[in-house]
Amino acid sequence: MPIIVSLDERSYPIYISPQSLHRTGELLIDIGGKGKVLIVSNPVIFRHYGEIVFTALITLGFEVQTCILPAGERYKNLKTIERIYQHCAQYRLERRSTIIALGGGVIGDMAGFAAATWLRGINFVQIPTTLLAMVDAAIGGKTGVNHAQGKNLIGAFYQPKAVVIDPNVLQTLPVREYRSGMAEVIKYGVIWEPELFNLLESQPQLSQYRYLATQDLEKILYFSCQTKATIVSQDEREGGIRALLNYGHTIGHAIETVTQYRYYTHGEAVALGMIAAGDIAVQLGWWSKDEQSRQKQLIANVKLPIQLKPDIDLEAIKLALNWDKKVVQGAVRFILPKKIGQAAMTDQVPPDVIHQALICLIAQ
Amino acid sequence: MPIIVSLDERSYPIYISPQSLHRTGELLIDIGGKGKVLIVSNPVIFRHYGEIVFTALITLGFEVQTCILPAGERYKNLKTIERIYQHCAQYRLERRSTIIALGGGVIGDMAGFAAATWLRGINFVQIPTTLLAMVDAAIGGKTGVNHAQGKNLIGAFYQPKAVVIDPNVLQTLPVREYRSGMAEVIKYGVIWEPELFNLLESQPQLSQYRYLATQDLEKILYFSCQTKATIVSQDEREGGIRALLNYGHTIGHAIETVTQYRYYTHGEAVALGMIAAGDIAVQLGWWSKDEQSRQKQLIANVKLPIQLKPDIDLEAIKLALNWDKKVVQGAVRFILPKKIGQAAMTDQVPPDVIHQALICLIAQ
Numbered sequence: 001m002p003i004i005v006s007l008d009e010r011s012y013p014i015y016i017s018p019q020s021l022h023r024t025g026e027l028l029i030d031i032g033g034k035g036k037v038l039i040v041s042n043p044v045i046f047r048h049y050g051e052i053v054f055t056a057l058i059t060l061g062f063e064v065q066t067c068i069l070p071a072g073e074r075y076k077n078l079k080t081i082e083r084i085y086q087h088c089a090q091y092r093l094e095r096r097s098t099i100i101a102l103g104g105g106v107i108g109d110m111a112g113f114a115a116a117t118w119l120r121g122i123n124f125v126q127i128p129t130t131l132l133a134m135v136d137a138a139i140g141g142k143t144g145v146n147h148a149q150g151k152n153l154i155g156a157f158y159q160p161k162a163v164v165i166d167p168n169v170l171q172t173l174p175v176r177e178y179r180s181g182m183a184e185v186i187k188y189g190v191i192w193e194p195e196l197f198n199l200l201e202s203q204p205q206l207s208q209y210r211y212l213a214t215q216d217l218e219k220i221l222y223f224s225c226q227t228k229a230t231i232v233s234q235d236e237r238e239g240g241i242r243a244l245l246n247y248g249h250t251i252g253h254a255i256e257t258v259t260q261y262r263y264y265t266h267g268e269a270v271a272l273g274m275i276a277a278g279d280i281a282v283q284l285g286w287w288s289k290d291e292q293s294r295q296k297q298l299i300a301n302v303k304l305p306i307q308l309k310p311d312i313d314l315e316a317i318k319l320a321l322n323w324d325k326k327v328v329q330g331a332v333r334f335i336l337p338k339k340i341g342q343a344a345m346t347d348q349v350p351p352d353v354i355h356q357a358l359i360c361l362i363a364q
Numbered sequence: 365m366p367i368i369v370s371l372d373e374r375s376y377p378i379y380i381s382p383q384s385l386h387r388t389g390e391l392l393i394d395i396g397g398k399g400k401v402l403i404v405s406n407p408v409i410f411r412h413y414g415e416i417v418f419t420a421l422i423t424l425g426f427e428v429q430t431c432i433l434p435a436g437e438r439y440k441n442l443k444t445i446e447r448i449y450q451h452c453a454q455y456r457l458e459r460r461s462t463i464i465a466l467g468g469g470v471i472g473d474m475a476g477f478a479a480a481t482w483l484r485g486i487n488f489v490q491i492p493t494t495l496l497a498m499v500d501a502a503i504g505g506k507t508g509v510n511h512a513q514g515k516n517l518i519g520a521f522y523q524p525k526a527v528v529i530d531p532n533v534l535q536t537l538p539v540r541e542y543r544s545g546m547a548e549v550i551k552y553g554v555i556w557e558p559e560l561f562n563l564l565e566s567q568p569q570l571s572q573y574r575y576l577a578t579q580d581l582e583k584i585l586y587f588s589c590q591t592k593a594t595i596v597s598q599d600e601r602e603g604g605i606r607a608l609l610n611y612g613h614t615i616g617h618a619i620e621t622v623t624q625y626r627y628y629t630h631g632e633a634v635a636l637g638m639i640a641a642g643d644i645a646v647q648l649g650w651w652s653k654d655e656q657s658r659q660k661q662l663i664a665n666v667k668l669p670i671q672l673k674p675d676i677d678l679e680a681i682k683l684a685l686n687w688d689k690k691v692v693q694g695a696v697r698f699i700l701p702k703k704i705g706q707a708a709m710t711d712q713v714p715p716d717v718i719h720q721a722l723i724c725l726i727a728q
Contacts, residue, residue: 083441089513118509118521121601144484155484156520237485276707286376 003115003226005139006233007159014139014225015162016218021052021166022126025060028098031161033123038087040111042071045103048172053102053127065091069107073261076106076145078154079092083112098123098161104130105137106175109155112143116158118351126163130173131181132267135188135224137208138163140232140242157237165225167217170209178209180267182302183248185220186229187274192294194341196223200298207303247335247343248274251358254320258313258328264305279357280349281336291340308361317358318351347364367590369503370597371523378527378589380582385416385491385530387459392462395525397487400427400461402451406435409467409493409523412536417466417491429455433471437625440470440509441533442518446645448478450568462487462525468494468541469501473519476507481523490527495545496631499552499588502527504596504606515525521601529589531581542573542632547612549584551638552591554659555611558705560587566664571667611699611707612638613723618684622677628669635668636725642714643721645700655704672726681722682715 002013015027029035037057041050046068057064067087069080084099093099099122101111108126115124126138139142142156170178189197199219205211212220228245235242252273255264264272300306321332331347332354338344366377392401401421405414408431421428431451433444448463449681457463463474463486474492479488489504508519513677534542553561563583569575592609599606616637619628621656629635642656664670685696696718702708 078442085518089511089517117477117508117518120506120521124432142484144481147449147453153483154449154481156481157484199472281504284546286388360582 003222003229003278005159005229007236010141010159010236012160012162014165014229015020015166016165016221016225017167018168018214018218021049021169022056024053024056024100024127024164025062026056026058027162027164028057028062028125029060031123031125033098033125033161034080034096036065036091036093037100038084038091038093038097039064039066039100039102040069040084040107040114041066041102044071047109049102049129049169069110071106071147073106076110077147078145080110080111081114081145084110085118086117092190093118093122095119095122098125101138102126102127102129102135104128105133105320108133108137109143109152110145112141112158113145113155116143116156121158124158124160126160128163128165129172131167131178132219133181133186134165135181136184136228138165139225139228139327159236163225165221167214167221167247170217173209175208176265178205178303179302180265182206183267183271183299183304185224185275186295186298186302187245187270188224188248189298190274190278190337190340191335191343192227192231192341196220196227197294197298197340199223201294203301206298243333243344243345245336246333247337248272248277250321250332250334251276251317254317255308255312257320257323258316263309268305271299271302271306272308275284275299275306276335276357276361277336279360280334280353281338283353283356284296284336286344287337287339291337294340295337296304305338308358310362312362314355314358314362318354321354367586367593369523369593371600374505374600376526377525378593379527380529380531380585380589382530382532382578384528384580385413385533386420388420388464388491388528389419389426390420391526391528392421392426392489393424395487395489397426397462397489397525398460400455401464402448402455403428403430403464403466404433404448404471404478405430405466406433406471408435409471411624413466413493413533417464418541433474433588437470437510441511442509443476444474445481445509448474449482452478452482453561454499456510457482457486458706459483459486460488464491465492465502465574466493467497468492469497472497472501472508473516474509476505476522476524477509477519478582480520481506483524487728488522488524490524492527492529493533495534495542496548497545497586498529498543500548500592502529503589505600513721523600527589529585531578531585534689536583537573539572540551540629543571543666543668544629546570546670547631547635547638547663549588550659550662550666551609551611551634553662554590554638554642554701555699555707556591556595556702556705557587560584560591560705561658563587565658568664568667570665576610607697607709608699609705610697611701612641614637614685614696614698615640615681618681619672619676621684621687622683632669635663635666635670636672637669639663640725641698641700643724644698645702647717647720648700648706648713651701651703655701658704659701663711672722673727676726678722680720682718685718
């Protein structure tokens with residue numbers, strides 16, 4: 001049974017199963033898809049999985065075209081969206097046509113924005129191929145591109161009609177990207193789902209895809225997607241509870257900004273941000289040292305970083321914190337853990353507590 | 365009392381009253397607006413009305429910036445949207461900030477698309493300054509721009525938070541644009557609101573703004589906006605009843621296409637399209653010759669064209685009809701009148717009936 005993201009008439013299923021890529025055609029028919037399909041992907045992913053998806057669709061009578069975009073965050077801009085529009089125009093996509101994103105978060109964000117805005121919105125299906133996209137980016141309807149002045153400034157909330165997750169595709173994912181995705185998985189365990197946290201703790205090894213038993217991996221994906229789906233269902237447009245998903249992201253974003261998005265992956269920065277947030281929570285008496293060390297152990301087991309590189313400029317991080325969009329009327333907003341499986345928001349963290357957490361992040 | 369467009373949490377008021385431009389600040393406060401406002405306009409409109417709106421906002425403590433775009437449909441493209449984004453970035457618009465469209469349909473469509481897509485959607489207010497925008501474009505949430513391959517191919521459904529209509533601004537509207545707007549007003553009378561049709565018929569002169577008594581003009585605006593609001597409330601995303609609004613537009617669009625959007629204004633083409641659709645309805649026995657001549661008389665009274673220029677290529681029009689997006693599986697879809705105040709959709713119009721209606725449109 002698929003997980004359902006419940007959003008009234010915008011509800012949609014998340015299918016998680018091995019070989020689901022081969023069933024793309026059936027799944028698209030299930031959700032009422034017909035006629036023209038445009039697959040948006042990048043060269044590497046398309047070389048691995050393009051033919052499977054293409055064949056699955058053609059066999060069932062879909063008229064399939066492809067749009068292959070260069071890989072990388074630096075191409076996530078309006079220029080690349082215009083390339084997708086060119087394909088939409090050339091193949092005369094109609095209101096009932098479908099755009100499929102086959103790739104990671106960048107492909108999903110861009111294909112989704114094009115689907116949201118071509119003919120004021122056509123069908124959209126996510127086939128995420130990275131762990132991060134599977135458990136996070138592909139679910140929830142955030143689409144968009146970067147602007148010269150900042151990331152994701154241009155975009156739309158636009159829900160897909162379905163998310164198709166085939167765990168097998170993770171075998172071709174570079175290990176560093178796998179680990180990055182695991183940071184968000186751990187996040188779900190800390191803020192929402194103790195069973196997920198326990199399942200992760202019970203694994204002898206977590207640092208590579210191949211160490212996980214198929215069934216455990218499926219469970220991990222299931223818990224993660226279910227958590228994201230539940231939170232998004234309750235707060236589609238990020239007015240309330242969805243803020244919990246920013247756990248680890250306040251300091252994480254500041255670290256990414258200061259290191260210019262080059263030194264750490266997003267997941268690595270979030271891992272560091274979760275350790276810092278956990279430390280803040282310990283200082284404030286929100287949660288125990290024991291829970292903090294369990295969180296840190298899990299992060300270490302994934303072989304994600306648990307301390308900041310020593311030459312980083314702490315003052316720059318603090319400055320970046322205050323520029324973050326999560327700042328409301330001067331107070332930095334944090335999501336802090338209360339216990340494994342529960343977190344809450346606060347903008348009442350004293351500057352010296354933040355400072356202390358950052359010091360610990362380097363020194364220990 | 366404002367007219368309400370009822371769309372659950374996306375509902376919004378349409379204020380129609382003289383001097384409402386001067387009350388922009390209060391009205392924005394009424395709908396919860398605060399902080400930064402970006403006024404998007406064009407040079408001519410801004411020269412006439414920019415200061416009034418600017419002052420009304422500044423006085424009440426809003427932080428106001430402006431983005432003046434070149435006037436004209438040919439600038440309605442992604443390049444111009446990027447100019448609006450530049451302003452959004454430069455003034456650091458936030459999720460609670462507001463974009464105000466002060467202008468006609470082109471300004472409204474572009475400012476609305478920018479508001480829909482900046483930070484995945486910020487507040488948007490329409491202050492339409494043409495009759496066409498007041499009764500049509502500003503209501504209903506269609507936003508977007510043209511693509512090299514066709515009009516309005518890129519866009520979003522995004523409802524404004526309010527529509528502010530000041531009938532007085534029509535005094536600076538060129539007479540040809542006023543008449544174009546009246547074509548859509550007549551349309552509402554034919555497809556939906558017999559009282560509006562009667563009110564129009566009761567006017568001694570309709571062909572210029574200055575012939576109308578203030579109260580009659582307000583009533584005309586009220587009936588028109590109420591009709592559009594009612595239809596949009598029932599069908600936000602154009603899946604059903606909203607198609608009625610295409611009355612006159614099937615042949616109208618074909619005429620615009622064949623004359624390359626240069627010879628006729630949109631309203632003039634729609635006027636011709638309504639006469640042709642009425643003629644088809646007479647041929648099919650849907651409505652009477654008497655009603656058709658009342659419709660034609662009204663169009664003539666506005667000094668809108670009632671016949672096509674003689675050198676037009678009828679075959680080209682028929683070809684364009686079949687390329688229209690309203691074609692579903694080969695059959696051209698028409699909205700035809702059944703009586704004054706009622707219309708219905710059909711795709712069962714025989715080609716020779718269409719041909720005959722076009723012949724009449726030239727010959728008579």
